Amino acid sequence: MEYRVRETEDGKKLKEILRGPMQISYSALKSAKWNGEIRLNEKIAHTNAQVHAGDLISVLFPEEHPAYRLKPYDLPLKIVFEDRDLRIVDKPAGLASQSSRNHPDDSLENALYAWDGCPEPFIYRPVNRLDKGTGGLMAVARNAHSQHLLQQLLHTDRFRRIYLARTAGHPPEKKGKICLPIGKAPGATLKRMIRPDGKPSETYYRVIAEDEKHSLILLELGTGRTHQIRVHLSAVGCPIQGDFLYGQEDPAFPGCFALHSAALILTHPVTGERIHLFSLPEWAPETDASVLFMDFH
Secondary structure, three states, rough: EEEEOOHHOOEEEEHHHHHHOOOOOOOHHHHHHHHOOEEEOOOEEOOOOOOOOOOEEEOOOOOOOOOOOOOOOOOOOOEEEEOOOEEEEEOOOOEEEEOOOOOOOOOOOOOOHHHHOOOOOOOOOEEOOOOOEEEEEEEEEEHHHHHHHHHHOOOOEEEEEEEEEEEOOOOOOOOHHHHHHHEOOOOOOOOOOOOOOOOOHHHHHHHHEEOOOEEEEEEEEEOOOOOOHHHHHHHHOOOOOOOOOOOOOOOOOOOOOOEEEEEEEOOOOOOEEEEEEEOOOOOOOOOOHHHOOOOOO
């Protein structure tokens, strides 16, 4: 990554710029210092060096090595945004986000490994993971620094994620906020439930369409608990259609359910560019995309 020193930063030490406006974490800076490169005007520099307006700072981070060897998964992917720091993928519903014991060979991680030509090393850096049954936009950092910056933006106005859900039943109000604490279900490793000793959880929602049996709802997370949207909608009497864990299976949604990461409103962590992206699911193709970007808090 590169940075041009500003007039107001003239005379500061290099490490002040690295840890300040460049927002490099202590661990990442230490890694770059000992195993990568820190350059000032294309020359290797000590972090105590003084910088001047117009100077060019360049940082090369060393690549990490994964703890296991991936197998490639040849799957066509839809990449909706990509540069050297960030990649945003439109993940298919039913595809696991990350390789695991249950999905060692057929996850988005395996698919991106194949998509990139099976490079060695390959480091997978998801920023916002989606459940296997959830489709839509998912951000994947392309280096450790951008991942660190993006994770700091989660649940702020600089990284807004808007979801679209089709529910069996209707919420109690057309618009509102669900504030119910979420914790693990007794004896379960995956399932969550509403419980008094659970973690505080907030989900904002707005109904944008409905019929006699279903609602089409926009949602945004105020917190990031496991299965938060699924648990909250089920708790207020309108589980997501096809959600086998918190509602009922539906043959119309084999291996998935009607929850989709429909919009990302993101400030690029390195360039500062404001990015607006959207994706519509097959089960709601006629949704007006403009409603995805409206503030409904």
